[in-house]
Every structure is written in structure tokens, then in C-alpha cells.
Amino acid sequence: MKILVITEQRQGKWNNASFETLAAAQQIAKDTSSTVSALVIGKGIAAFADELAAKNIAEVLKVEDDVLEAYTADGYCVALKQVIESAKPELVLFPHTYQVRDFAPKLAAMLGKGMIGDCIGYRNESGKLVFVRQMFQGKTAADVIFVGAAPWFASFQSGAFRADLLARHPSGKAPVNAVSVTVNAEQIRTRPLDLFKEAKSAVDLTQAPLIVAIGRGIKAPENIPQAEALAKALGGEIAASRPICDEGWLPMERQIGSSGQTVAPKLYLALGISGAIQHVVGMKGARTIVAINKDANAPIFEIADYGVVGDIFEIMPALTEELQKAK
């Protein structure tokens, strides 16, 4: 089988999830006696191609064009469709980034194929590849298989594979092959404008060693001071899952998860957080995770070191008091 990994760079910087997916591809290749090619797309990407060539892969495909300088879904789909038709990979893998979500399903559909997105792993069942992903906000896992002829498309969630296990090329460098594509400017219908960050956040949660995070279980904004008191007793920062910030109960800069900040504190205390994937990717690197939730089946308990099944409104004040005593 021929595996093609579509890597991602933006404005001269890698999206590091690319290397995790490349590591996943190497592992699948080993399991299934397949070969791995890596593709980089954009403009002025020779250095990226070179870096990929040092990995243990069969070849690097370099797709370069003026109109591909800034990412557009239209540009990427038109170009990559041509590459896939000529390179004929059986399995096309992507890191599950926001950019990939923006174009990859359409690219697959343009070739009449489907995509299994946001996978957290795979199994090789005597030649049949089974992809594992989460459903129902992480409450269940699902085994998903492709039906019909190749090419098959799949993306891997960030953190699902370890980039540090990526094997280097055994004897120097893989060949870099430029693939020419024809993309006309008028095929690109959207016009990307400026990239920007909102006003600088007053708080950098990535530097906080102790974090108290709240989720839907907090129920109402008037309950937040209880969690803040707990954070204060702990000497930590208050943070939240996306729905809390969507409601405007805490500012967006306090949001942990795929669309917010990614943190790896010494202690992460999750209060009334169910543990949907989008949240977990932002905090699973924490050294110690404590989860308090009324639902014993909440997925957050899968990654917790300490768990309490109970009412956060009873435990928060008790814990605040204990922490004040322990000082």
C-alpha cells in the first residue's frame, strides 16, 4: 500500500501535528508493508521539503505554485486532487487541524470518496485497517472501516501519535520530487485576508502551574465565584471549557481546548467538565488531573489521576476550606 501524508505549514512555520501524522503513517507502513510519501504544499517551501526528506520515507512530493502561497480551500482542493490522481496513493493521511477540516472532506468528495476524520488510533486486523475515533463527545469510541475502492482519506487527532517516535532516514535523504499542478487564479473563489490575534490576553494560562477549570456543570454564572474562591485557595488560575466562554461567563482568553489554549500544568482540577475531545486535547498533558463530576461515565475520568463522583457544589466549598487549612 502507498500512504501519502499531507503535511501543513503556514507562513514559514510547521503545524507540528504534521509530524505526529507522519509518525502514524510510518507505524501503519511497518504494520502493513507499505511505503510512506510526504507532501508539502505552498510557495517557497524548499526548506520544508528538505526537512521532510530527512525522515524515513520513500519520497517527498513538493507542490509549489504562486497561487498556493496563502491557504485557500479551493486552491488546495484543485491542486491536491491532481496530485492524488497522478501519485495514486491508497491511503491519504492528514493531521486533524482546523485547516484540514476546512478542505479535506471536500477533496475526498471530489474524488468520490469519504473521509474518516479525527481518528485517535488504528488497528490492523489481518490486512483490514480499522480506524478508531470518538463519538458522542468522547462518551464512546467507534471502530470505523472504509467501504469501496481506494484512495481512502483519514485524519489523526493531535496528540494521538508521538512525533518524537518519527524515524529518520536510514541512509541520508529521501528524494524530493516537484509535482506541477495547474491552478488558475479564478478557480480560487475566496480571498484570504489578514491573520491576526485578538487583543493580547492579560493571562497566559500556559505558564500557570495550577489550574482550576470549570465546565457546564457549573450551571450558572452566579456559581463561578465558588470556583474562583477554590482557585484562589489553591493559588491557581481559573479556566473553562468552551461552552462557558461561549456563554460569556468567563472571557475567551480563559478557554482551554482545541480552539483555546493548550496547557500542561502540574495540576489540572476539572470541575463539572465532561471531557469532550475538544477540551481534552488542550489539557491532557497536565501532570496530575483531578476530575470532579456527577456523571461516573463522564469521559474526563478516562484521563484523570484522581476522580470524585459527586456534586461540585458540595465539594468546592469543602475543598476550598481544606486548601486554606493546608497552607
Add this chain to the structure above:
Amino acid sequence: MNIIVCIKQVPAKDAPLAIAGNWIKESDIGFEMNEPDSYALEEALRLKEKHGGEVIALSLGPERVKQTIKEALAKGADRAIHIVDENFAQLDPLGSAKTLAAAIQKEKADLVLTGLQSDDHGLGQTGVLLAGLLDLPHATIIMQIEVADGKLKLKRELEAGWFQHLECPLPAVLSIQSGINKVRYATLKGIMSAKKKEIAAMSRESLGVSVEPTQKIEKIYVPTKTKKTEFLTGTPKEVATKLVEKLKFEARVI
């Protein structure tokens, strides 16, 4: 501006899920509007209030979906299309999108909106696939929409606190990020007037769509734990004492 909003009905957030093969047992649980789709609906209603036109709620699913459609109508959608499919949980994303696209093609919409992803399958592909199938430009994870000179000026969310502005011609397909707006509740007046609004029911067959699956869920199951969780029990006070002790002397993080 005529807007079609695609709305999925999903199991209620606190519904206890009982696994049955490759789906869940539907008999004993409640269902609700997929939360990300409620933001798309709200955005459609706001655009209509600003620019005029019509909001059409489009939903695919079994008979139970009617309840969610009625909620959309009560909130202010003008009419609805229900593609009735008792077996829709078994459709793959491409099959769902093909079905929705066929219904959209019968309308003259300037804008098609979807939520970012569903709380059940969570694939987040519908909007992007619709754009491909309808041959329309699209953008995803949208945090702001302005309409001027027949064009959209959009703010799109990227990872790690980054955003991007982009321009997109009409007609277009947008998938809306949760939190873009504050979702309204249905008023009593809205609920009453919804009773007179049209819900056009149709089948996939009547739309002339045949779907070949490209992927299949073999089974779903409770995920295997990656960490050994130590559960602390007792009264709130006992739990708090134990936890502080563990954090201090075992994990040594405080």
C-alpha cells in the same frame, strides 16, 4: 437574503447512552437540537433581520426530528424541510451531505449555514461536503459575518487564538463556530405562530439520491481507560481532606 440552515437532532447532552451495535438505543432517551447548529440558526435569523429574506430550516432524520424542526420554526425560521429517513444514523457523512444537497438544490438560497460539527458523530464534514457537492465557495469556523456589495466579509477562527479575515462571494456555504452569538429562546408568540408554518416532508428517494457508503461504523463501545483513576469517596469533607492529602504527599503538586 435567503438562508438555509442545516439542523441535526442529537441525543440530549445528559442522556444516558446504551450502546446497541454500531449506534445507541434510542428508545429511552431524549433528543435535542445539536448545539452548534443552534448557533447557525441564530446567525441566520440575525442576518434575515438585518437584510430581509427567508430562513429555511433543513433537517434529515426520523420522525422524531420534527420536534427540533418545530423549535427552529418557533425561534423564527419561516419554513422547514424535513427529509424523513428512519435509518439516517447509518448514513456516512457523504451520504448525508448528498441527501441534503439535493434538497438545497431545489431552493434558491444565497447562503447555506451549518453548525461546526454534531455532538453525536462529531465528524464536522457536512458544510464542507455541501460546498463541494453544490460547487459553491465555503468557509468554516466562522466567528463573524458581514454582508456588503453582494459579498461576505468573514472572520474565521484558527487554532491557538489566531483568526483570519476572508472575503467570499455569494452564494456560499458557511459552517459556524459555536459562541459566535447569543442564542435566543423561543417566545410563546413564536411557538404559537410556528404551528402555522410549513414543514415540507420528503424522502431521499423522492429527491432522486442514491447513496453508496464510503465508510462504515463497525461498532461503538465504551473507551478503554488510558490511566488508572483513583476514585475518592466519602462525604464532601472527607473527599476534600483525602484529595488535599493526595495532592500534597502523593502527587506532590501543591
